[in-house]
Amino acid sequence: MAAAASASAAAISTLPGASFPLHISARPQPARVSALPRTRASPPTWRLSVGSPRARSVRCLAAGGGGGLAPEMRATLDKVVGSHKVVLFMKGTKDFPQCGFSHTVVQILRSLDVPFETLDVLANEALRQGLKEYSSWPTFPQLYIDGEFFGGCDITVEAYKSGELQETLEKAMCS
Amino acid sequence: MMGSRATSAVLSRAARMRQKLLSSLEASALDTEDVSYQHAGHTAVKENTNETHFNIRVISPKFEGQSLVKRHRMVYDLLTDELNSGLHAISIVAKTSKESGS
Numbered sequence: 001m002a003a004a005a006s007a008s009a010a011a012i013s014t015l016p017g018a019s020f021p022l023h024i025s026a027r028p029q030p031a032r033v034s035a036l037p038r039t040r041a042s043p044p045t046w047r048l049s050v051g052s053p054r055a056r057s058v059r060c061l062a063a064g065g066g067g068g069l070a071p072e073m074r075a076t077l078d079k080v081v082g083s084h085k086v087v088l089f090m091k092g093t094k095d096f097p098q099c100g101f102s103h104t105v106v107q108i109l110r111s112l113d114v115p116f117e118t119l120d121v122l123a124n125e126a127l128r129q130g131l132k133e134y135s136s137w138p139t140f141p142q143l144y145i146d147g148e149f150f151g152g153c154d155i156t157v158e159a160y161k162s163g164e165l166q167e168t169l170e171k172a173m174c175s
Numbered sequence: 176m177m178g179s180r181a182t183s184a185v186l187s188r189a190a191r192m193r194q195k196l197l198s199s200l201e202a203s204a205l206d207t208e209d210v211s212y213q214h215a216g217h218t219a220v221k222e223n224t225n226e227t228h229f230n231i232r233v234i235s236p237k238f239e240g241q242s243l244v245k246r247h248r249m250v251y252d253l254l255t256d257e258l259n260s261g262l263h264a265i266s267i268v269a270k271t272s273k274e275s276g277s
Contacts, residue, residue, distance in 0.1 A: 100214075101264065137247075137251065138255070138258045139258075139263075139264050139265075149244065150244075151243060151244055151247070152247065154266050154267055154268070155243045158243065159243075
């Protein structure tokens with residue numbers, strides 16, 4: 001019911017320096033995501049405001065088209081990818097992925113018991129377009145580890161099979 | 176002259192993609208598989224369910240010494256026009272001939 005709404009209302013924060021409000025719920029993060037009971041639908045941990053006038057202006061900025069990434073968007077994305085060890089930009093949410101490739105990466109991260117944040121690019125077109133340029137990567141999902149672009153679905157799957165993903169994550173968690 | 180400009184309009188996306196990848200990457204092997212049918216009904220491909228999703232396997236000497244991310248970016252860069260005109264997703268296997276064991 002109102003769990004998601006109240007959590008975000010109570011704990012909305014704006015990233016310092018971010019050009020538009022990026023609402024992050026301060027719901028205590030479980031150390032192990034996969035230890036959560038299956039039935040509990042966790043609210044999206046990132047909330048991008050779509051209703052505020054400021055968010056609308058960002059959409060216009062990003063819709064400028066072709067002229068490169070708006071500096072505000074770049075600054076915001078720098079903050080986002082730097083604020084958590086593991087950030088996944090995906091279609092849909094952890095609990096309801098809207099695309100098979102996004103689903104695959106969520107499953108992999110869950111199986112490795114790493115805490116990770118997700119952002120739904122379908123909920124914010126400016127974010128979706130901005131990220132394509134920011135990452136020089138035209139598709140989703142996009143996985144960031146320790147502030148660095150790690151790869152899309154194919155690369156993540158391959159790195160998971162080879163053990164490289166686990167290694168990179170371990171390093172990130174210890175850093 | 177090949178007159179490729181004149182024919183490109185009628186080539187399928189798969190054929191255009193093959194042309195671009197083969198010539199730019201000097202690929203020694205290239206498989207493209209149209210898997211769009213697996214994604215029919217997908218929210219993003221409502222209007223056009225043709226040639227939206229591909230599996231690509233490419234072997235190129237240009238991948239030598241390049242990370243996977245760089246290799247995939249090379250492929251994506253070559254296919255920018257396609258990605259901007261309805262190609263939705265590609266699954267990429269990018270190897271050097273040494274790695275492919277052939």
